[in-house]
Amino acid sequence: MEKIHKSGFIAVIGRPNVGKSTLINSLIGQKIAIMSDKPQTTRNKILCVLTQDDAQIIFIDTPGIHKPKHKLGEYMLHAAENTLKEVDVILFVVDATEDLGAGELYILERLQATNKPVILVVNKLDKITKQQVLPIISRYTEKYPFIGVVPISAKEKTNLDGLLVEIKKHLEEGPQYYPSDMVTDQPERLIVAELVREKVLILTREEIPHAIAVDVDEMTTRSNEDVYIRATIYVERDSQKGIIIGAKGTLLKEIGALARRDIETLLGSKIYLDLWVKVKKDWRNRDGALKSFGFE
Numbered sequence: 001m002e003k004i005h006k007s008g009f010i011a012v013i014g015r016p017n018v019g020k021s022t023l024i025n026s027l028i029g030q031k032i033a034i035m036s037d038k039p040q041t042t043r044n045k046i047l048c049v050l051t052q053d054d055a056q057i058i059f060i061d062t063p064g065i066h067k068p069k070h071k072l073g074e075y076m077l078h079a080a081e082n083t084l085k086e087v088d089v090i091l092f093v094v095d096a097t098e099d100l101g102a103g104e105l106y107i108l109e110r111l112q113a114t115n116k117p118v119i120l121v122v123n124k125l126d127k128i129t130k131q132q133v134l135p136i137i138s139r140y141t142e143k144y145p146f147i148g149v150v151p152i153s154a155k156e157k158t159n160l161d162g163l164l165v166e167i168k169k170h171l172e173e174g175p176q177y178y179p180s181d182m183v184t185d186q187p188e189r190l191i192v193a194e195l196v197r198e199k200v201l202i203l204t205r206e207e208i209p210h211a212i213a214v215d216v217d218e219m220t221t222r223s224n225e226d227v228y229i230r231a232t233i234y235v236e237r238d239s240q241k242g243i244i245i246g247a248k249g250t251l252l253k254e255i256g257a258l259a260r261r262d263i264e265t266l267l268g269s270k271i272y273l274d275l276w277v278k279v280k281k282d283w284r285n286r287d288g289a290l291k292s293f294g295f296e
C-alpha cells in the first residue's frame with residue numbers, strides 16, 4: 001500500500017507568555033521565533049515548516065489574541081483573526097500554572113466563531129505535579145469542545161511527539177508545499193530585527209515596556225563574506241533612549257554583543273553590528289508609523 005502524505009497549516013494561538021514561541025522553537029530545533037520573559041513579544045507572523053516522512057506541518061505563529069488597548073494591539077488582533085481563516089487546525093496553548101481567566105474565555109469565544117478544529121495544548125507541564133494535570137484539563141474541556149488535548153513542556157521538549165501525532169490525525173492528505181530544508185519564510189532582515197529587539201527587552205527589563213521597534217537599515221555581505229548590519233532601535237521617549245544607550249553606551253554595547261552572537265549563529269558568518277537609537281514619538285498609535293515598520 002502506498003504511504004499517505006499529509007500536510008496542513010497550523011495556527012498557534014494563546015495568551016502572551018504561555019510559551020508559543022518556545023514551542024515553535026523546540027519543534028523546529030532552531031532559534032527563530034523571538035523569546036523573552038516579557039509578554040507580547042511576537043509581532044510578526046512567523047511561519048515555520050516541519051517536514052517529516054509522512055507529513056509537512058506548517059506552523060503559523062500569531063500575535064496574541066487579546067482585547068486591544070491601542071492601535072498596535074488592534075493590528076495584532078486583526079492579523080491573528082485573519083490567520084485563523086487560513087488554517088486547518090488551531091493549537092490553543094495555555095499555561096498550566098495560570099488559572100483559566102477572562103483572557104482565555106475571550107480567546108475561546110473567538111475560536112468558536114472560526115469553526116476550525118482546536119487542539120488544547122497544556123504547556124509548562126514541568127511546573128506542576130501529575131495530580132494537577134487532569135483537573136486543569138477538565139476546567140478547559142468543560143468550556144470548549146476541543147478535538148484533542150495534549151499536555152506538554154515546550155521548554156523540556158516533553159511529549160512533543162504526542163502533539164505531532166495528534167496534529168497529524170486531523171490533517172488531510174496533501175502535498176509537500178515547501179522544500180524539506182526550509183524552516184521559515186521570514187526574510188533574514190526581519191529575524192535579525194527581532195533578535196535585536198529581544199535583547200533590548202531582556203536587558204532593559206521593566207524600564208522599557210513595549211515601546212520599541214527595530215528596523216534593519218542595511219545588511220551587506222562584504223567581499224570576505226563578513227556581513228555588515230546597520231539597525232535602528234526606535235523608542236517613544238528621550239528618557240527611553242537614555243536607558244537603552246546606558247552610561248557611556250555600555251548597555252547598547254551589551255545589546256549589540258548578545259544580538260551579534262545570535263545573528264552569527266543564524267547566518268553562519270562573522271557580523272559587524274552597528275546599532276543606533278532614535279526617538280519616534282508615539283509610534284504605537286500612528287497608522288503611518290506602523291506601516292513604515294511593515295505592519296500592513
Ligand SMILES: Nc1nc2c(ncn2[C@@H]2O[C@H](COP(=O)(O)OP(=O)(O)OP(=O)(O)O)[C@@H](O)[C@H]2O)c(=O)[nH]1
Pocket residue numbers: 014015016017018019020021022023034035036037038039040041042063064123124125126127152153154155156
Ligand atoms: N517552565 C517552563 N517555562 C516555559 C515553558 N515554555 C515556555 N516557558 C517560558 O515562558 C516564557 C514565555 O515563553 P514564550 O515562548 O516567549 O511565550 P509566548 O507565548 O511566545 O509569548 P508571546 O510571544 O509574548 O506571545 C519564557 O520565559 C519561557 O522560557 C515550559 O514548558 N516550561
